Amino acid sequence: MTALVETLKLRQYPIGIGRLIVWFFAAAGVAAMIARWAWGLGITTNMVDDRGWGIWISFDILTGIAISAGAFTLAAVVYIFNLKQFYPLVRPTILTGFIGYLLAASTLLVDLGFPYRIWHLILYWNVHSPLFEVGWCVMIYLSVLALEFSPALFERLGWKVPLRITRAITIPLVIFGIVLSTMHQSSLGTLMTIFPDKIHPLWYSKFNPIFFYVSAIGAGIAMIVMETHFSAQAFRYKFEGPILAKLVKAIPWVLGLYLVGKLADLVFSGKVQYVFAGGWPTVLYLIEILVGVVAPIYLFSKASVRRNRYKMFWSATLVVFGLLLNRFNVSLIFLDGAPYLPAWTEILVTFGLISIGIIIYDLAFRTLPVLQHAHE
Numbered sequence: 001m002t003a004l005v006e007t008l009k010l011r012q013y014p015i016g017i018g019r020l021i022v023w024f025f026a027a028a029g030v031a032a033m034i035a036r037w038a039w040g041l042g043i044t045t046n047m048v049d050d051r052g053w054g055i056w057i058s059f060d061i062l063t064g065i066a067i068s069a070g071a072f073t074l075a076a077v078v079y080i081f082n083l084k085q086f087y088p089l090v091r092p093t094i095l096t097g098f099i100g101y102l103l104a105a106s107t108l109l110v111d112l113g114f115p116y117r118i119w120h121l122i123l124y125w126n127v128h129s130p131l132f133e134v135g136w137c138v139m140i141y142l143s144v145l146a147l148e149f150s151p152a153l154f155e156r157l158g159w160k161v162p163l164r165i166t167r168a169i170t171i172p173l174v175i176f177g178i179v180l181s182t183m184h185q186s187s188l189g190t191l192m193t194i195f196p197d198k199i200h201p202l203w204y205s206k207f208n209p210i211f212f213y214v215s216a217i218g219a220g221i222a223m224i225v226m227e228t229h230f231s232a233q234a235f236r237y238k239f240e241g242p243i244l245a246k247l248v249k250a251i252p253w254v255l256g257l258y259l260v261g262k263l264a265d266l267v268f269s270g271k272v273q274y275v276f277a278g279g280w281p282t283v284l285y286l287i288e289i290l291v292g293v294v295a296p297i298y299l300f301s302k303a304s305v306r307r308n309r310y311k312m313f314w315s316a317t318l319v320v321f322g323l324l325l326n327r328f329n330v331s332l333i334f335l336d337g338a339p340y341l342p343a344w345t346e347i348l349v350t351f352g353l354i355s356i357g358i359i360i361y362d363l364a365f366r367t368l369p370v371l372q373h374a375h376e
Helices: 002-008 017-039 055-067 070-080 084-111 130-157 160-168 170-194 208-235 241-247 250-268 272-276 279-300 303-307 309-333 344-367
Strands: none
Touching: 017 084, 017 344, 055 084, 055 170, 055 208, 055 309, 055 344, 070 084, 070 130, 070 170, 070 208, 084 130, 084 208, 084 241, 084 344, 130 160, 130 170, 160 170, 170 208, 208 241, 208 250, 208 309, 208 344, 241 303, 241 309, 250 272, 250 279, 272 279, 279 303, 279 309, 303 309
């Protein structure tokens, strides 16, 4: 019990303007969520019957889950392919993934019309619905991520028996997590195949499950770079540049596979003319592909970029930007429906959840041996 009290005790916790802003948005976001649960979706959002998806789905769910893919990707690289050189990155990446999925699950409780009926998903099985599979996989994978990160807590508390158990089941957990992630990352793309008459042809494809899965892997690796950069800057520890330089060599291959698939789909489906049709679809599609895919392929192929921390960071930012734009294009901007502009309460909930994620990450780094994993 004494160890638990010591763990939760934050010594020398600096209170600066940045943390005050984050805590303010977290509190405001919680207040907005409470208001949404108290008064319903109609009063607190701009979503209507003909526009049932908004920023919570496009950003908090589709983007948030995708950029959390670094957790299962790196776990597979280290534990399945036995590339131990990336071992120092595992625990911070698992923490990032856990927080990402935790916030995605919280968003679902805000977005659902009757969040207190979430238990219906467990009892009433609609096996023909992609959302059924996504819901189950997210819930289970969130538990898997908690178990994968639990050794950090057990080490801090000095609980040797639970620590030995979790370490003994690490490989089965990783394999289970890879299977779950593959299923729900692709199923989010499957969800986009049920709107053939609503999604613009440039973004509708029967191969969206594959595109969603591959792009999530690329963005997940890029997010590891961004997370490591910000953590090293905030907590003043060594930036793992040489390790990341080796890891990001995979990005051109992953994004290259994604690019070839997208272009082949355009050619063989006869949709190439839409790229040259002009208007906002052409503009945003070209930005998405050229800035978010082609540019990172070129940049990460250069050794000079991989050796430079800041060039690597900004190149990773382009990958995440490209994925974010893709998810917004396919699920919101070019999905037919009523005109939509997020209400201030919707934006506040999103900022609030991001702030809560930052707070959890900050507290975990200051109370648990997140980086001790690097020296084992």
